[in-house]
Amino acid sequence: MPIGTDSTHRRLVLGSRSRLESALAGWIATVKGGDPLRAVIVVTGSNLAAGHLSRSVAQQLGAHAGVRFVSIHTLAPELAADRLEHLHLLLPLLRERLVAALVSRHAGEEAWYFEAVARTPGLPRALARTIDDLREAGVAADALAAVGSHKAGDLAALYGDYLAALLRRGLLDDAGLYALAAEAVAQGASPVGAGVPVALFGIYDLPAMQAALVAALAAGRPFAAFLPWARGVRPYAAPARAFLEGLGLEIDGDRGEAAPLESAVAGSEAAPSESAFVNAEPRAQVRIVSVADDVAERRAAVAEVLRAAADVAFHDMAVVVADRAGRDRLARALQAQDVPVAARGADDGVAARTCRLLLDCLLPAAGRPLRRDAVIDLAATAPRLDVAADTATVA
Numbered sequence: 001m002p003i004g005t006d007s008t009h010r011r012l013v014l015g016s017r018s019r020l021e022s023a024l025a026g027w028i029a030t031v032k033g034g035d036p037l038r039a040v041i042v043v044t045g046s047n048l049a050a051g052h053l054s055r056s057v058a059q060q061l062g063a064h065a066g067v068r069f070v071s072i073h074t075l076a077p078e079l080a081a082d083r084l085e086h087l088h089l090l091l092p093l094l095r096e097r098l099v100a101a102l103v104s105r106h107a108g109e110e111a112w113y114f115e116a117v118a119r120t121p122g123l124p125r126a127l128a129r130t131i132d133d134l135r136e137a138g139v140a141a142d143a144l145a146a147v148g149s150h151k152a153g154d155l156a157a158l159y160g161d162y163l164a165a166l167l168r169r170g171l172l173d174d175a176g177l178y179a180l181a182a183e184a185v186a187q188g189a190s191p192v193g194a195g196v197p198v199a200l201f202g203i204y205d206l207p208a209m210q211a212a213l214v215a216a217l218a219a220g221r222p223f224a225a226f227l228p229w230a231r232g233v234r235p236y237a238a239p240a241r242a243f244l245e246g247l248g249l250e251i252d253g254d255r256g257e258a259a260p261l262e263s264a265v266a267g268s269e270a271a272p273s274e275s276a277f278v279n280a281e282p283r284a285q286v287r288i289v290s291v292a293d294d295v296a297e298r299r300a301a302v303a304e305v306l307r308a309a310a311d312v313a314f315h316d317m318a319v320v321v322a323d324r325a326g327r328d329r330l331a332r333a334l335q336a337q338d339v340p341v342a343a344r345g346a347d348d349g350v351a352a353r354t355c356r357l358l359l360d361c362l363l364p365a366a367g368r369p370l371r372r373d374a375v376i377d378l379a380a381t382a383p384r385l386d387v388a389a390d391t392a393t394v395a
Contacts, residue, residue, distance in 0.1 A: 009197065009222035012249035014229035014241070017202070019253065021053065024201060024226055025060035028067060031197040031222045040067045041192055042199045043217070047071045049202055068191065072203065072210060079189050079213075080180035087172045092128075095173060099131065100124035102161050113154040130155070131162055135175035138208030178209040185216040197222035200244075204228055204237035205299075211243055218247045225249060232306030298333040305334060 009031055013023045024042070032038045044050045050069035057064055070078075077089070090098065103124055106112045117123050134144065141163060145156035166173060172180070188194045198217045204227055206214060217223065225244045227237055245251065309317060319330065331341045 009224070010218075010249050011224045011252050012241070012244045012247075013224060013226045013252045015253045016230055017228060020201065020226040020228065021056045022060065023252070024053065024199060024224075025057045027199060027224050028057060028064065028197075029061060032066075037066045038197075039191070040197045040199070041075075042067065042069045042201055043072050043075060043203070043214075044069060044201050045071060045203045047074065053201060072213070075192075076178050076181040076213060078191065079184040080177055082189070083180045083184065084172070087170050089177060090166070090171045090173050092132075095132070096125050096128040098165060098171075099128040099158075099162065102158055102165065103127065105161075113151045127155075127158065131159055132174070134159060135173060136207035136209050138175075138212075175209040178213050182213045182216040185213065186219070192217060192221075195221055197224075199223070200225040202226060202228060204233060204240045206240045206243060214243075215247065218249075223247075223249070228307065229253070230307050232309055233303055236303050298330060301330060302333050302337050302339070305339065306337065309339075 009027075011027070013020060013027075015023070028040055028042075031040060042050070042053060044053060047070075050071055054064075054067075054069045057067065057069075077084070103114070103118065106115070107118060109115055112118070114123065114127075141156050141160040144152055144159060147153075147156075165171070166176065185192055192198055198221060200214060200217070200223075203210075214225075218225075225247075227241055227244065229237060229241070305317070305319060319334075327343055331343050334341050
């Protein structure tokens with residue numbers, strides 16, 4: 001049986017993070033077979049996750065030449081590179097400015113649905129995020145217009161103007177980038193040429209634009225997806241599971257085991273604005289979660305708390321954030337998911353102020369004195385972390 005169609009090499013692995021990491025190492029060893037230099041691509045949700053998995057696989061397999069761990073956000077532009085010669089990738093701030101210019105065309109139109117709030121400074125950003133959501137979900141402007149309401153009709157017209165502006169000016173947003181990447185994969189673009197095994201690890205939130213790329217990566221090659229499936233994350237991961245099952249993968253592990261508290265690598269590559277430390281059991285090593293200040297990252301933080309609480313009582317957990325505003329935002333996000341929250345302000349004693357200064361050095365609320373992956377490496381390798389600390393002292 002060809003390796004690309006062998007169910008051993010085309011699997012959907014479900015379970016706790018520790019189980020998934022072990023299964024990933026085993027799958028890599030299997031697809032390499034007798035060729036230790038065979039190329040393998042492991043696609044993750046962030047560069048921090050890629051670094052963590054590289055170390056995890058090295059601990060289990062030793063040296064793993066030819067295996068590349070890369071975030072899906074980094075891989076997409078690499079795949080589409082040959083198609084970007086005459087296109088310019090539109091960053092979020094520029095997308096907002098483009099939407100603001102389109103909104104300004106409707107100034108003074110009383111019949112326009114958004115006229116009442118047209119001059120508020122937050123409208124372009126809100127509409128830009130809405131358009132981003134529509135693009136990520138693969139919703140066409142015609143489908144939005146078919147809703148039939150005044151609001152949907154005017155939003156669909158703005159959406160159509162946005163798409164026309166992209167085409168006219170040779171601009172590309174994230175959804176367009178992923179579409180080009182999927183086309184490139186179908187044509188055997190490097191680094192995932194024909195027959196190169198690909199693994200998808202830990203990504204349980206797949207919008208339509210990323211799902212199209214994953215479907216292209218999974219076609220006609222050894223492919224495995226490693227999906228978190230603990231009690232706390234299942235509601236979030238269920239749509240991704242349905243999609244991955246539709247790719248014809250052999251399911252491995254649906255026993256409903258709960259995931260232990262794992263190192264969290266949720267987040268994008270933006271400079272962190274908040275930090276959260278979760279200590280789920282007495283005398284345990286501190287686990288670090290870096291949380292960026294936007295809605296998507298707060299959802300990721302909530303998912304991490306729910307996953308950590310799969311087998312830990314909420315009253316045995318603590319989430320510490322660097323500032324009061326961050327604490328309030330995260331508390332509201334947790335409460336929206338029916339997670340009980342008891343918040344307290346920071347002590348103003350000398351020890352507390354020293355701790356906050358240390359946090360600002362490691363994970364600053366603004367700026368980037370240290371890269372986040374360097375901080376995570378430091379936290380993971382510092383000898384003192386191997387020594388059990390009293391929970392009260394850590395707190």
